[in-house]
Each structure stands twice: as C-alpha cells, then as structure tokens.
Amino acid sequence: MELRKNYFADERKDDLNEIGHSLQRSDVPNHVTGRTAFFADRTFPNLLHLKMVRSPHHHARIRSIDLSEAERHPGVVRILTSKDVPQNLYTILILIQVGPPDEHVLAEGKVRWKGEAVVAVLADSERAANEAAAKVKVDYEVLPAVFDMLEALKPGAPLVNEHHGQNYYRYDSGASRKVRFGDVEKGFAEADFVLEETYHSSPIEQAPTETTGCIVAPEGNDRFTCYTNTQAMFFTLDNASIILQMPGHKLHMVGGTAGGGFGGKVDVTVEPIAILAARLTGRPVSFIYSREEEMQISSPRAAETITIKDGVMKDGRIVARQVTGYTDAGAYSRHSPYGAQKGAAHYPGPYTIPNVWVDTWCVYTNRTPSSAMRGFGVTIADFALEVQMDKLARLIGMDPLEFRFINAYRDGDMKAHRQPTEGAALIECMQEASIAAGWPVAERFMKMSSKRREA
Amino acid sequence: MALKRGRGVAAINYPTGMNLGGDPSQALVHSTPTGAFMVTLSSVDLGQGLRQVMAQICAETIGIPTEQVTIDTADTDTGPHCMGTFASRGTHRIGNAVAQAAREARQVMLEVAAEALEVDAGDLDTDGKGMIHVKGAPQKSISVFDTALAAHFKYGRSISGRGMFLVPRSFPETETGAMKPATCYAHACTVVDVEVDDETGEVDVVSVKNVFEVGRALNPSMVEQQLVGGSWMGISHALYETTEPYYPAREHGGRDFNEYLMPGPGNLAETETIVLERPAADGPYGAKGVGEMCANPQIPAVANAIFDAVGVRIDSLPITPEKILRALKAQRAAA
Numbered sequence: 086m087e088l089r090k091n092y093f094a095d096e097r098k099d100d101l102n103e104i105g106h107s108l109q110r111s112d113v114p115n116h117v118t119g120r121t122a123f124f125a126d127r128t129f130p131n132l133l134h135l136k137m138v139r140s141p142h143h144h145a146r147i148r149s150i151d152l153s154e155a156e157r158h159p160g161v162v163r164i165l166t167s168k169d170v171p172q173n174l175y176t177i178l179i180l181i182q183v184g185p186p187d188e189h190v191l192a193e194g195k196v197r198w199k200g201e202a203v204v205a206v207l208a209d210s211e212r213a214a215n216e217a218a219a220k221v222k223v224d225y226e227v228l229p230a231v232f233d234m235l236e237a238l239k240p241g242a243p244l245v246n247e248h249h250g251q252n253y254y255r256y257d258s259g260a261s262r263k264v265r266f267g268d269v270e271k272g273f274a275e276a277d278f279v280l281e282e283t284y285h286s287s288p289i290e291q292a293p294t295e296t297t298g299c300i301v302a303p304e305g306n307d308r309f310t311c312y313t314n315t316q317a318m319f320f321t322l323d324n325a326s327i328i329l330q331m332p333g334h335k336l337h338m339v340g341g342t343a344g345g346g347f348g349g350k351v352d353v354t355v356e357p358i359a360i361l362a363a364r365l366t367g368r369p370v371s372f373i374y375s376r377e378e379e380m381q382i383s384s385p386r387a388a389e390t391i392t393i394k395d396g397v398m399k400d401g402r403i404v405a406r407q408v409t410g411y412t413d414a415g416a417y418s419r420h421s422p423y424g425a426q427k428g429a430a431h432y433p434g435p436y437t438i439p440n441v442w443v444d445t446w447c448v449y450t451n452r453t454p455s456s457a458m459r460g461f462g463v464t465i466a467d468f469a470l471e472v473q474m475d476k477l478a479r480l481i482g483m484d485p486l487e488f489r490f491i492n493a494y495r496d497g498d499m500k501a502h503r504q505p506t507e508g509a510a511l512i513e514c515m516q517e518a519s520i521a522a523g524w525p526v527a528e529r530f531m532k533m534s535s536k537r538r539e540a
Numbered sequence: 541m542a543l544k545r546g547r548g549v550a551a552i553n554y555p556t557g558m559n560l561g562g563d564p565s566q567a568l569v570h571s572t573p574t575g576a577f578m579v580t581l582s583s584v585d586l587g588q589g590l591r592q593v594m595a596q597i598c599a600e601t602i603g604i605p606t607e608q609v610t611i612d613t614a615d616t617d618t619g620p621h622c623m624g625t626f627a628s629r630g631t632h633r634i635g636n637a638v639a640q641a642a643r644e645a646r647q648v649m650l651e652v653a654a655e656a657l658e659v660d661a662g663d664l665d666t667d668g669k670g671m672i673h674v675k676g677a678p679q680k681s682i683s684v685f686d687t688a689l690a691a692h693f694k695y696g697r698s699i700s701g702r703g704m705f706l707v708p709r710s711f712p713e714t715e716t717g718a719m720k721p722a723t724c725y726a727h728a729c730t731v732v733d734v735e736v737d738d739e740t741g742e743v744d745v746v747s748v749k750n751v752f753e754v755g756r757a758l759n760p761s762m763v764e765q766q767l768v769g770g771s772w773m774g775i776s777h778a779l780y781e782t783t784e785p786y787y788p789a790r791e792h793g794g795r796d797f798n799e800y801l802m803p804g805p806g807n808l809a810e811t812e813t814i815v816l817e818r819p820a821a822d823g824p825y826g827a828k829g830v831g832e833m834c835a836n837p838q839i840p841a842v843a844n845a846i847f848d849a850v851g852v853r854i855d856s857l858p859i860t861p862e863k864i865l866r867a868l869k870a871q872r873a874a875a
Contacts, residue, residue, distance in 0.1 A: 086764035086813040088757060093818040097756070097826065102668035103600040104825045107761035110592040112585070143790065181562060199790065232788040257714050264717030285856035287787035289777060290800060317624025318582045318616050338582075340614030346586040351626055377795040385783045413788075426712070427559035430721035435553035443717065452790060453783070457626060459773070460832045463554060464839065468857060471550035471840030475847065485844065489551050503718040510753035510818045514729040515551055517751040517814055522731035524549065535818075 092513045112342065121342055123295060124312040129302055129369035133162055135362055136214035137372075138204040138221045139382065140196035143230035143451040144243065147194060150204060151222040158220055160213030163366050165205040167193040170361060171330035174248075176418050177353050180323055187248035188417040188454070190328055190358055196225070197245055197416035198451050200382045202354075207362050207370065230451035234390055234411045237450050245416055245449040254414070254422045254447035262426035266501040267440030269396075272405025276396025278480055283392045284469035288385035288413070291458050295344025297383055298373030299355050301363040308335050309360050314343040316350040328357040329364070336360065348457035352384050352419055384456030387421055388413040389428075391469040396440075397477050401491040405440040406433040410466065412447050415454035420461070422447045427462030430502055434470040435511045436492040441501035489515060490530040495538055509535035541739035545746075546849025550840040551729040554833030555722030556755075556820070557629040562709025565629075566620035567637040569598060569645045570700035575670075575688035577602060577609045577645070582619030583634050588831060589762045590630050596758055597635050597824050601642035602649065603666025604684055628829025631758065632724070635824035636705035644701025652691040652699065653682050707822075724820035726828045727753040730771075730837035732809075734845040738868055741861030743846060745775050745809035748838060753816040755828030760815070767813050767834045774838025775809060776802050782858055 090099070099105060115121040152164050167173050173193055176186045192203040204221050208214035229243045236242055237252040245252050256262050273279050299313035315321040318338045326333045343350060359372040374383060389412055396405035410428050414421035425447035432443045458464075478488035490512065498506040512535045519526050533539065557563060568580040579598050585591050591611040599606040613619055622634060647661075653672040654661035657680060665675050666684075673681035691697040712719035733746040750771050757763040780801040783793045794800030819826020839857065847853050852867035 086760065086767070086815060088760060088815050088817070090817070092753075092816045097817060097819050101600055101825065102603075103596045103606045104758050105756070105760070106596075107759055108592070108596060108606055110589045110759075110762065111595065112589065112591055116587075232790060234788075258712065258717075259714075262712065262717065263715065265715065266717075282855065285787075287782035287784050287857060289781045289857075290783045290794075292781075292797075292800065292802065315624075316584050316586060316626055317622075318584060318614055318619070319621050320624050322616050336616070338614075338616040340584045343584055343586045346584075346625065348626055351624060376797070380783060380795050380800055381793050388784070388787050423559065427555075427721070429712075429717060430555070430559055430719060435551065435725075435727065450788070452788075459770075460554075460836050461627070462559065463832070464777070464836050465857070467550070467552045467836045468839045468843065471552065471837070472843050472853070472855065474550075475548065475840070475844040476853070486549050489549075493551070494553075501717070502712075502721060503716065504720055508724055508755075508818055508820055509553075510727045510816060511551055511553060511729070513816055513818075514727045514751045514753050517816060518549070518551075518729040518731050518749060521751060521812060521814055522547075522549075522749045524547075524731060 089517060123342060123344055124300060124314050125298060125373060127300055127312055131368050133207045133366060133368050133370045134211045134214045135359060135370055135372040136206045136218045137202045138206065138218045140192065140199055140201040140203055142196060142225055142227050143199045144228040145196050145225035146228060147192060147196065148224040148226055155206060155217040155220040158213060158217035160209040161206060161217045162209065163207045165191065165362060167191040170328065172328050175328050177324050178420060178423060180320065183422055185248055187246050198453055200453055205358055205362065207366060232450050232452060234413050234448040234450060237448055245451055249449060252449045254418060261444040261446045262429040264429050264441060264443035264501050269405040269407045269440045269442040272440035273396040276404050277399045279396050280477055280480055281392065281394035282473055282476060283390065284472065286389050286465045288388050288455060289458065290380055290385050291347035291349030293345030293347060293349055296374040296376060296379040297350055297355055299359050300369060300371045301359045302369045303363050303367055308337055309363055310337045310339060311356050311360055312339050313356055314350055315340060316343065316346040321353050321356050324353040325357040325360055329361055347459045348461060349383055351457045381453065384419055384454050386458035387424065387455035389465040391466065393469055393473045395473065395477055397481060399481055401481065401483050401488050403436060403438050403492050406438045407442040408432045410445040413455060414447050414449050415452045416449060417454040419454045419456040421455055424462040428466050431463050431466050433501055435494050437494045437498040484526065486515060486519060486524055487526050487530055490526065490533060496536050511535060544736050544738055544849040546736065546845040547731065547733050548841045548844025548848055549731050550837040550844065552833065552837045553725045553727050556632045556724045556829035557707060557722060558627045559721050560710045560719060561707035563623040563629060563633060564704065564706040565622040565633045565637045567641040567703040568620055569641040571688045573689055573692045575684040579609060579611050579638055580619050581613040581622060581634065582616055583622040583630065584614050584625045586625050588766060590625065592762065593631055593758050594634060594638050597638045598642045601639050602646045603668055604670060628832045631827050632823050632829050633705050635827060637703035639824045641701040641703030645699055648697060648699045649687055652695055652697050653687045655695060656682050656687065656690050723822050724755065724828050726755065726830050726833045728833055728837045730841045732838060732841040732845045734842060734849055736846055736849040738850055741864035743779055745842060747810045749812045751814045752830060752834060753818055754830045755820040755823050756817050756826035757815055758825060758827050763815060764813060766831060768811055770834030771811055771838055772808055773835040775842060777857065778839040778842035778859055780858055
C-alpha cells in the first residue's frame with residue numbers, strides 16, 4: 086500500500102506520535118498462535134445443546150405439532166414451542182422505532198420461509214438433539230408461495246406477512262422511500278440520449294469463518310450470562326429483554342473477538358431462545374449454527390432489482406437520473422427497511438445531477454429473510470450505477486473515466502437529498518487511478534479539484 | 541476461441557456510520573495507580589482490529605505510548621453502551637467517544653501534574669513518551685507514572701474521562717427525501733484488468749488497482765489489511781458468490797464452503813492499493829469509515845472489464861461463466 090500524501094496536504098498535519106503509524110496489532114500474536122478465545126471455546130458442566138426444527142416448506146399453515154416421540158428420545162431434556170416464548174412476536178429495529186413487529190421467535194400458526202424456526206429441542210448432546218429434532222412431527226398445510234419481487238407486488242399475489250398487510254414495507258412516505266429533486270421529466274425531454282437499464286443481484290452470504298452462536302449460563306442470582314459473537318452487545322441485550330420480558334439488568338452479554346461478522350451477526354436469532362432455554366431448564370445452553378444454517382438460514386445480503394433511467398447530453402453531462410430499487414427482504418423485515426432506505430439516500434451516486442427521482446422499495450417474498458451485510462443498501466446500488474455509467478459513456482462515445490470526471494461531485498454541490506457536498510475526493514481518486522493504471526485522461530481533468538469548480 | 545483481455549473502471553463514495561445517524565457510542569477511560577490507561581467499551585472487535593485503533597486514539601489524545609493503553613470491551617456489565625460494530629461506524633463513532641473520554645482524562649492528569657509541579661496546568665504538555673513537562677522548559681517535568689501515583693495516593697483524584705458520540709438522527713422529509721444521511725464520505729476508484737475465456741466463460745482477474753480516500757489512515761497497515769481484504773471480497777461478489785444461484789428459484793443453494801463458491805488463493809488478482817487522505821471534519825484525527833466501501837468498486841469494474849473484453853453485458857450478479865456463455869451465444873446468434 087502506498088500513501089499519497091501530496092493530495093490535501095494543506096488539510097492535514099502529519100506530526101502525531103501514535104496516529105498514522107503502523108503499530109503492530111496487539112491482538113495479532115494471539116490470533117496467529119491460536120490463543121484468541123472465542124465464545125465457543127468456553128465449556129460448562131451439564132451443557133445442553135439446542136437444535137432447531139425448521140420448516141421444510143416455503144409457506145404453510147401449521148395444523149399440529151406432535152412432540153411425543155421426540156420427547157421420549159434418550160437425552161432430551163425439554164422441547165420449546167411458541168407457547169414458551171414470553172413475547173414471541175418481535176422485530177429487531179423496534180429499538181429505533183422501525184416497526185411493526187412481524188416475526189415470531191418460534192413459528193406460530195404459519196411458516197413463511199423454508200427454514201423458519203418452529204420447535205427448539207434441548208438435549209444432553211448435540212447428537213441427541215439432532216436425532217430428537219428429526220422425530221418432531223409437524224403437520225403442515227402447504228400454501229402458495231411467491232419468490233419473485235415483482236410478482237409479489239402484483240394484485241392477487243399470496244400475502245407473505247399478515248403483519249404488513251401487503252407485500253412491501255410501508256414507510257411514512259408510502260410504499261417506497263422517495264427522493265425528488267428538480268424535474269426528471271424535463272431533464273429527459275432536454276437530453277440528447279435517454280438510457281434505461283435494469284440490474285439484478287442474488288442473495289449473498291456473509292460467510293464468516295465462525296458461525297453465529299452463543300452459550301448461556303444461568304448465574305444462580307436470576308441473572309444470565311450470554312457469551313455471544315453478536316456484532317452489537319446492547320442491541321442483542323435490549324431485544325432479548327423485550328422477547329423474554331425480562332428486565333435488562335438480569336442479562337449480561339459477553340463478547341470479545343468475533344470470527345468475522347460482515348453484517349451477518351446483527352440479527353438477534355440465537356440469544357433470546359438460548360437464554361429462555363437456560364431459564365426454563367436451569368442449565369447452561371449452547372446454540373450454535375451449523376455451517377448449513379449459516380449458509381441458508383442466517384440472513385444473507387438481499388437480492389436487489391434496480392432500474393436506472395438516465396438523460397445524458399453529447400458533451401457528457403447527465404441531466405436527469407431516475408432510479409427504482411427493489412430490495413428482497415424475504416419473509417420478515419429484520420434490517421431490510423433500513424437498508425432499502427439507505428439506498429435512497431445513496432442515489433444518484435457521487436455525481437452532481439440536477440434532476441433526480443428515486444423510489445426504493447422493501448419487498449416481502451417467501452424466502453430466507455435478508456438483512457445487513459457489508460455495504461448494506463449501497464453495494465448493489467454501486468454495481469448498477471457504475472455499470473450504467475460505463476454504458477452511458479459508450480453511448481455518447483466518450484472515455485468512461487473522463488465521463489465520470491465531467492459528472493463528479495465537488496464541495497458545495499447540492500445533493501439530491503438536499504445536503505451540500507462536503508469533503509469530496511472522488512476527482513482525486515480518479516486522477517490517481519489514471520496515473521496508477523496508465524489510463525490517460527485529458528489534461529483538463531488532471532487539473533480538476535474536488536474543492537472547487539473550474540471558472 | 542481465445543482469451544480476451546479487457547479493462548474496466550468504477551468510482552464510488554460511501555457514507556460513514558448508520559444511515560440517518562442516531563447511533564451513539566460511549567467510552568470510559570481511567571488510569572491505574574502506575575499510569576497505565578484502561579479504555580472500557582462494549583464494542584465488538586470483528587477481527588478487523590478495533591482494539592488496536594482505539595488504543596492508538598486514546599494514547600495520542602492523552603499523550604502516552606499506545607502500549608500503555610489496554611482496551612476492555614464487549615461486556616455489558618462493565619462497558620457503556622455502543623450501538624454496534626457495523627455501518628463503517630467503529631473507527632469514526634467509537635473513536636470519537638474514546639477521544640472525548642481521553643481528553644477529559646488528560647485534563648485531570650495535567651491538573652494533577654500541575655499541582656505536583658506547582659505550575660499552571662495550561663502550561664503543561666506531554667512528550668508522548670511518558671513525561672509531562674512545562675512548555676519550553678522540558679527539564680521541569682514529572683512522569684505520567686508519578687502523576688498517577690500522586691493522583692491516587694496523595695491528591696485523591698481520579699484520572700478518568702467519559703466520552704460519548706452521537707450524530708443526531710435525521711428524519712427524511714416524506715415527499716422530497718430531504719435528509720442528512722451521513723456527515724462524511726469515503727471515496728474510491730478502481731481499475732480492473734480481466735482475461736475472459738470465450739470458450740468456457742471463465743473470468744480471470746489479472747490485476748486490480750484500487751485508489752481509496754479514507755480521511756485519515758490511523759494505522760496504515762491495518763487500513764491496508766482492510767482494503768485488500770475488501771477488494772478480494774468485491775471480486776468474489778462480482779464473479780462467484782450467491783446463496784441462490786438461480787434466484788428467484790430457491791434451489792441449488794450452497795450449504796458449505798465446497799458448494800458455496802468463493803475465489804481460492806489461485807484466483808486472487810495482483811492487487812495494488814493507493815490511499816489518499818482528506819480528513820473528515822468530524823472524524824477522530826480525520827478518520828472516515830472504510831470497512832464497507834473497500835469491497836464495492838471492484839464489482840462494477842469487473843463487469844465493465846468483461847464487456848470491454850468480449851462485448852457482452854451481464855447485468856445480474858454474480859457474473860458466472862454460464863451467464864457469459866449464454867450472452868456470447870446470443871451475441872453470435874444476433875451477428
């Protein structure tokens with residue numbers, strides 16, 4: 086890596102003792118010698134193992150659950166159903182007033198995706214828990230399911246989640262988060278060319294080395310210590326407190342070093358049920374996702390469908406940009422309403438465009454709920470935006486890098502969400518990339534600055 | 541049938557912290573009797589090295605070596621609230637909280653030293669190596685060690701500080717979308733060279749040149765590990781990864797690292813990383829969040845390079861050999 090100190094040198098003092106120096110990480114010796122302790126390194130006597138019985142159907146009504154055979158399995162200590170969960174209906178973002186609660190800790194009446202948690206089996210060994218889970222008999226009435234976002238939005242589509250009442254999240258702004266800036270129709274009418282293209286992505290797994298999990302130990306004084314690899318200790322504590330209807334001071338979360346998160350460990354899916362199990366049995370409980378659960382059950386990055394319509398002039402100026410983005414939340418909200426509206430804030434990208442129109446939707450389908458992942462709401466938007474930029478440049482016969490210089494935002498430019506641009510540095514990154522990659526651009530672009538527009 | 545070369549570019553920006561703010565973090569700092577400093581947090585280290593960066597921020601602010609600082613974190617009984625480690629917020633939000641706590645602790649430390657030296661606290665400075673001295677008169681000094689001892693056993697002072705950082709929450713205007721999503725943005729531009737086999741549809745990423753603007757590289761080696769790792773993840777997103785390969789169909793999802801495709805060591809491109817620094821006005825020592833943005837520009841740059849190589853646009857991720865071959869077949873059929 087090379088630090089290019091010549092850019093913005095007047096905005097920085099390089100006279101610090103500890104900052105700006107590549108000191109060796111204090112945790113690295115333990116990482117590379119295998120001494121770092123992770124939550125699952127702890128062992129407890131009388132540890133119980135929790136295994137989740139999951140829905141084999143994408144959408145189904147639960148007619149009945151028969152636990153009799155599973156309960157007789159050797160080593161089984163207790164089996165939990167929805168009736169055991171004090172506040173079974175929840176949604177994690179209720180902590181920042183993003184509701185409504187739309188998901189059950191353990192399925193109640195219905196399942197809405199293949200893999201939804203229905204029954205939790207607690208046994209003396211992992212093997213006994215797995216074997217007993219296979220003996221739980223659930224009688225399902227299979228219902229029609231919908232997997233395609235645009236199909237889900239059509240009238241008459243199967244309703245994924247009754248708590249929303251329609252297959253999209255309703256913002257205070259309506260069916261989508263909106264940005265309206267200038268007049269896109271006028272911009273398209275004036276443009277030399279108009280290009281409308283649609284981009285798609287599929288769900289992506291965070292793929293941490295360490296799977297999601299926790300171990301809960303009852304402390305004897307009616308407190309519970311939960312050793313967890315969550316990315317957010319109090320977020321987990323507060324959600325567990327709501328679900329378990331237990332005051333927060335009864336809960337003690339202990340983390341440390343997580344074996345990778347990438348956004349995959351911000352849902353609160355293992356801790357509440359494991360704490361409940363420890364409370365009901367009086368024994369320590371371990372609930373750790375298998376690799377298959379991590380891959381197919383834990384929330385992935387959402388699939389997205391994004392349509393971008395641009396009006397562009399022959400001289401390279403983009404004069405209008407209209408974006409409609411759909412985020413596939415799967416069956417439940419989790420963090421998706423947040424992610425979808427983060428996309429709305431991100432468009433039209435790091436470019437100054439006088440006319441912008443954005444609608445971002447959070448859509449429900451009968452698949453694994455999606456949630457946070459590195460670049461939440463932005464990564465797929467950037468894929469769509471930057472491929473679109475390449476197509477626009479080629480459409481008007483301009484060099485793709487020069488085309489970006491023409492449209493790049495500068496300090497003081499008004500963004501579509503009505504904040505003035507501050508601290509821009511896109512121009513300088515592109516100048517340095519031009520040099521590093523041997524991709525020459527015209528001299529006037531190399532003289533540009535993010536700090537001011539040319540006279 | 542041949543290997544075709546192509547080149548693509550992409551440029552991006554990325555907001556620091558939770559969208560629309562409203563995501564607080566706190567820190568507490570105190571000294572031990574012998575002048576070591578403890579930072580107490582409830583923030584999680586995901587393996588990116590949060591502890592090390594917080595130690596450097598605390599040390600710089602108090603004016604002591606980083607090795608004198610210990611980070612005690614991720615325990616809700618001892619650590620004050622933190623929103624969490626996500627949204628590129630750790631360095632910026634938690635770093636600001638640590639810096640504020642450290643400033644308060646430093647002030648007490650200087651007051652104690654001033655009392656011991658019988659001077660004014662405003663006339664004192666630290667040398668960053670463990671000594672506190674009168675500005676312009678380095679011989680008139682006291683060690684941090686002796687200052688902490690005196691604070692504990694002579695003056696009865698707690699050398700400690702509280703830190704809190706919150707970007708107030710913004711609520712989008714419903715009709716126009718007027719809002720304040722973030723206070724600072726990181727930037728990047730990536731140029732990718734690929735080789736596409738037009739017989740198999742396989743893409744070999746030959747080289748990746750990344751330029752990142754990060755505000756301030758607080759620990760350049762750690763910035764590099766984050767940026768290079770992110771760049772590899774971007775390539776992985778572009779060409780390999782999905783839990784539903786035939787989305788929206790639910791079948792054929794990978795269940796383990798054999799079935800879920802990611803690049804192996806042999807698939808990693810030659811990666812060049814260049815860093816620019818335009819300090820953020822509200823960042824700790826100017827730092828912005830870079831944990832997420834570093835994985836973004838490679839994806840469109842790879843897509844654009846594939847088009848440059850073989851003239852087909854694959855507008856759906858991931859860009860698999862199957863999709864490329866189908867597009868090439870359609871291209872030939874149309875010709």
